[in-house]
Amino acid sequence: MIKFAVISFPGTNCEEENVRVFKRNGMDAETILWNDPGMLDKTRLDEFDGYCLAGGFSYEDRSRSGIIAAQNPIMDIIKEEAAKGKVVIGICNGAQMVIERGLIPGFDNYDLSAGLAWNEMIKDGEVIDTGFRNSWSYLKNVAPKNRSAFSHFEGLLHIPYAHGEGRFIFKDPEVLKALKENNQVLFQYCDEKGKVSTEFPVTPNGATEAIAGLCNPAGNVLAIMPHPERDPNGDGNKIFESVKKWIENRSKTNYKSLGEHTTKEDVREFDPADIEFFVRLIIVDNAERTVEYTLRQKGFDIELKRYVYWAVRVKAGLDKKEAALKILKSGELANLNKEWIMIRIGNEFYSYSKEKGLQTVDFKLENFFVACDQKNFVGDSKKQAINLHAGECIESLKSGVLWEVENTNDKGVNKIIRTKILYNPNSMYILKN
Numbered sequence: 001m002i003k004f005a006v007i008s009f010p011g012t013n014c015e016e017e018n019v020r021v022f023k024r025n026g027m028d029a030e031t032i033l034w035n036d037p038g039m040l041d042k043t044r045l046d047e048f049d050g051y052c053l054a055g056g057f058s059y060e061d062r063s064r065s066g067i068i069a070a071q072n073p074i075m076d077i078i079k080e081e082a083a084k085g086k087v088v089i090g091i092c093n094g095a096q097m098v099i100e101r102g103l104i105p106g107f108d109n110y111d112l113s114a115g116l117a118w119n120e121m122i123k124d125g126e127v128i129d130t131g132f133r134n135s136w137s138y139l140k141n142v143a144p145k146n147r148s149a150f151s152h153f154e155g156l157l158h159i160p161y162a163h164g165e166g167r168f169i170f171k172d173p174e175v176l177k178a179l180k181e182n183n184q185v186l187f188q189y190c191d192e193k194g195k196v197s198t199e200f201p202v203t204p205n206g207a208t209e210a211i212a213g214l215c216n217p218a219g220n221v222l223a224i225m226p227h228p229e230r231d232p233n234g235d236g237n238k239i240f241e242s243v244k245k246w247i248e249n250r251s252k253t254n255y256k257s258l259g260e261h262t263t264k265e266d267v268r269e270f271d272p273a274d275i276e277f278f279v280r281l282i283i284v285d286n287a288e289r290t291v292e293y294t295l296r297q298k299g300f301d302i303e304l305k306r307y308v309y310w311a312v313r314v315k316a317g318l319d320k321k322e323a324a325l326k327i328l329k330s331g332e333l334a335n336l337n338k339e340w341i342m343i344r345i346g347n348e349f350y351s352y353s354k355e356k357g358l359q360t361v362d363f364k365l366e367n368f369f370v371a372c373d374q375k376n377f378v379g380d381s382k383k384q385a386i387n388l389h390a391g392e393c394i395e396s397l398k399s400g401v402l403w404e405v406e407n408t409n410d411k412g413v414n415k416i417i418r419t420k421i422l423y424n425p426n427s428m429y430i431l432k433n
Contacts, residue, residue: 089222104216105214141187275327310397
């Protein structure tokens with residue numbers, strides 16, 4: 001009997017739904033932990049005809065969704081198994097892992113040439129909302145019938161979705177062109193009549209060209225954001241029925257390799273800011289520790305410090321210290337019960353407490369950079385909230401995550417940036433001095 005390994009990472013929460021859907025469609029499945037000894041030493045690989053990377057919040061989405069799991073040793077094994085022709089299904093958080101590992105689009109050098117960015121809901125050309133959404137969507141199978149292991153069926157899918165970072169995005173338009181020419185776009189969001197549209201609510205996340213699912217050139221790896229395994233009405237079964245037929249028939253495609261590709265780094269200089277805020281947890285920052293451990297596993301003997309970074313331009317004519325105090329008193333940028341905050345105004349650094357206000361301090365940052373989303377959704381939202389509570393004092397507010405790297409130099413920092421563990425150049429950019 002065909003059998004799948006459903007891989008469970010810390011934070012995965014859709015294992016059982018996937019085990020059920022495989023069994024419901026005449027296959028077998030077993031939940032396998034990410035650190036299963038038999039997987040890591042490869043003695044169990046012959047048990048499985050394919051692998052499912054299930055949905056959830058692996059590693060609490062630390063750094064960004066899917067990236068930490070994508071660096072795990074078991075993903076190297078899954079990459080090798082996919083190259084041999086075994087089926088790999090990445091659903092939601094699993095799709096994020098597949099994208100971040102470079103299995104899709106599937107260039108020969110596994111270039112990180114796509115991203116799954118923060119949702120934006122677009123209506124009549126305007127962004128009307130952002131963030132996590134949980135509802136139902138129609139998907140149109142737009143690839144030729146035998147293009148992949150996942151698309152050997154006709155008709156629409158009506159299946160649920162639940163994600164916050166599901167917007168397929170590509171820095172290089174040539175990548176999207178290659179995907180379309182190679183029929184790797186399998187599923188697009190559509191209405192109940194099959195009409196594809198990028199408008200909300202048809203496309204719930206603003207995805208480029210309404211893309212909901214992609215495959216690799218060989219057609220045996222899938223990244224899909226909605227959840228076919230969660231569908232109690234049966235539409236989602238079509239994908240798993242297709243997988244069963246593909247494996248039983250030992251199917252293959254003759255589609256061309258995409259060759260190699262190198263996505264350009266997106267490193268920019270800091271824009272001038274009137275006030276900068278650096279917020280750091282007093283308690284242990286688990287995201288900081290997890291990312292540091294991941295980089296150490298890659299051979300970087302470093303220590304990381306993580307700050308939430310806010311860069312503010314104040315309204316013309318306002319005193320910068322007074323504006324900083326208004327912003328701080330709004331309580332929007334930091335919870336002083338569990339975070340401490342440093343402020344830079346001009347060349348001076350200040351600490352802040354409710355009792356003492358701003359106090360000049362000696363503070364220095366060395367070997368650091370800031371990772372920012374291309375779309376400044378968080379900063380724009382926070383600006384509105386602060387201006388509402390503190391008066392119209394902010395002209396613009398940029399948000400990001402500042403990473404300070406100890407035990408290295410500028411060259412070492414650049415090497416860390418190039419790992420792309422701390423940013424995806426398709427959906428993010430780096431600020432660096």
